[in-house]
Amino acid sequence: MNNKKPIVKGLEVDRETRCAHYHTEVDIIAIKFYCCQEYYACYDCHEELEDHSPEKWPKDKWEQKAILCGSCGKELAIHTYMSASECPHCTHPFNERCSNHFPLYFDMNNK
Template structure:
């Protein structure tokens, strides 16, 4: 099981900042390589700011519902290709924080 870092992380990767049933995605920081529930959790717990992953990076996304590592392309489907759990469409508002 891959650890999802953050504050008040729930069973599916929700955190104190984002905690709807759709907030199950953890993003990998390109700097420390840890999967965080959100960039805010990362920035509150680390001594560096969240560094976005390249869209061509290996598997920078983790589905908290089933623990599947995803490529950027798989994440863009809006649902996990393994368990079909939907992702929060509002995350698109933070695209530039997570990907470059």
């Protein structure tokens, strides 16, 4: 069994996936981008390091594990993350303001 935490790309990424853009105690989430299937610490890191435009996760794919808890290293399904205020595995709190950025990562209009 492989318990190795996925690689998280970004600028100045620490061991709990915080980056140069978001680095408070509760900024512990990395997101696998739909377009390249790579984990990034945030949208801005993807913008600065990739040469392609980001694609949003379609709603019919929200059961896929595409969220990484930087505290415990567990991957979460998108729909699980979107309804949680903390990691269901380690109970580390998530930044509740991240929900303001959901439209950057997830297709909120896809029915």
